Amino acid sequence: MGQSVLVPRAFLPAARSAALPLAALCAVAVLAVLSPAPAATAAERPLAGRVIAVDPGHQLGNSRFPDRIDKRVWVGLWKPCNTTGTATNGGYPEATLAWQVSQRLKARLERLGAVVRLTRTTNSVDDWGPCIDTRGKFGGRVGADVTVSLHGDGAASATRGFFVIRPGLRAGYTDDILGRSRALAHRVRAGLLGAGFAASTAYGGDGLDARRDLGTLNLSDVPAVLVELGNMRNPGDARCMTSAACRDRYAGGLAAGVRAYLTR
Numbered sequence: 001m002g003q004s005v006l007v008p009r010a011f012l013p014a015a016r017s018a019a020l021p022l023a024a025l026c027a028v029a030v031l032a033v034l035s036p037a038p039a040a041t042a043a044e045r046p047l048a049g050r051v052i053a054v055d056p057g058h059q060l061g062n063s064r065f066p067d068r069i070d071k072r073v074w075v076g077l078w079k080p081c082n083t084t085g086t087a088t089n090g091g092y093p094e095a096t097l098a099w100q101v102s103q104r105l106k107a108r109l110e111r112l113g114a115v116v117r118l119t120r121t122t123n124s125v126d127d128w129g130p131c132i133d134t135r136g137k138f139g140g141r142v143g144a145d146v147t148v149s150l151h152g153d154g155a156a157s158a159t160r161g162f163f164v165i166r167p168g169l170r171a172g173y174t175d176d177i178l179g180r181s182r183a184l185a186h187r188v189r190a191g192l193l194g195a196g197f198a199a200s201t202a203y204g205g206d207g208l209d210a211r212r213d214l215g216t217l218n219l220s221d222v223p224a225v226l227v228e229l230g231n232m233r234n235p236g237d238a239r240c241m242t243s244a245a246c247r248d249r250y251a252g253g254l255a256a257g258v259r260a261y262l263t264r
């Protein structure tokens with residue numbers, strides 16, 4: 001069989017007719033380079049000048065470094081440096097969920113003009129950490145306006161839906177970020193609801209929780225929330241989490257929440 005048979009006949013005229021618009025587009029691009037473009041408006045880049053810390057939770061290789069991740073760190077109480085995280089029943093790890101959503105979230109926030117800093121820059125079985133104290137301090141260290149930490153829950157399989165955890169009061173640790181973190185939590189919840197996700201059927205049922213024992217929140221000096229995107233042990237949530245389209249929808253909801261908080 002000849003090679004040409006593999007080229008669909010219908011494709012050729014389409015490619016030819018596309019040549020003119022492409023040339024026109026190139027001309028526009030050249031003009032854009034030659035003449036100074038008008039500055040992007042605030043409406044186009046509402047998060048220009050903002051820095052957002054995104055924490056993609058547990059590192060994929062944590063389980064291979066038990067000595068490192070079990071080491072205790074002080075976060076207002078003693079906690080292990082890190083944990084392995086959970087997974088879907090099919091074996092899709094929490095670390096990979098958080099990583100993949102963080103990449104989509106980063107892209108969406110950057111499109112809105114923000115600078116995004118990640119607490120880890122790999123998702124690898126060869127890597128571990130960073131520890132929760134480092135991740136908690138990260139937002140302040142990089143001059144972030146807010147920190148959003150991403151996780152997937154590993155609850156009883158009947159439980160489903162997301163919830164947003166804000167810091168509870170721990171004097172000397174979270175008192176400085178309490179009110180602003182609550183406001184951020186409410187905006188992020190609204191963002192996820194707006195993206196079509198349902199609040200968790202557990203933890204009070206309102207999609208919100210407060211915790212005094214999470215290092216990522218306790219050590220933050222900028223408003224911070226920890227989002228459990230859903231229950232990885234629930235078949236419906238797991239189906240969504242293992243779909244790229246659904247992970248992008250998570251990112252859209254999170255970005256909408258961060259945007260609403262920073263432009264309130």
Ligand SMILES: [Zn+2]
Nearest residue numbers: 057085151152
């Ligand atoms: Zn987690």
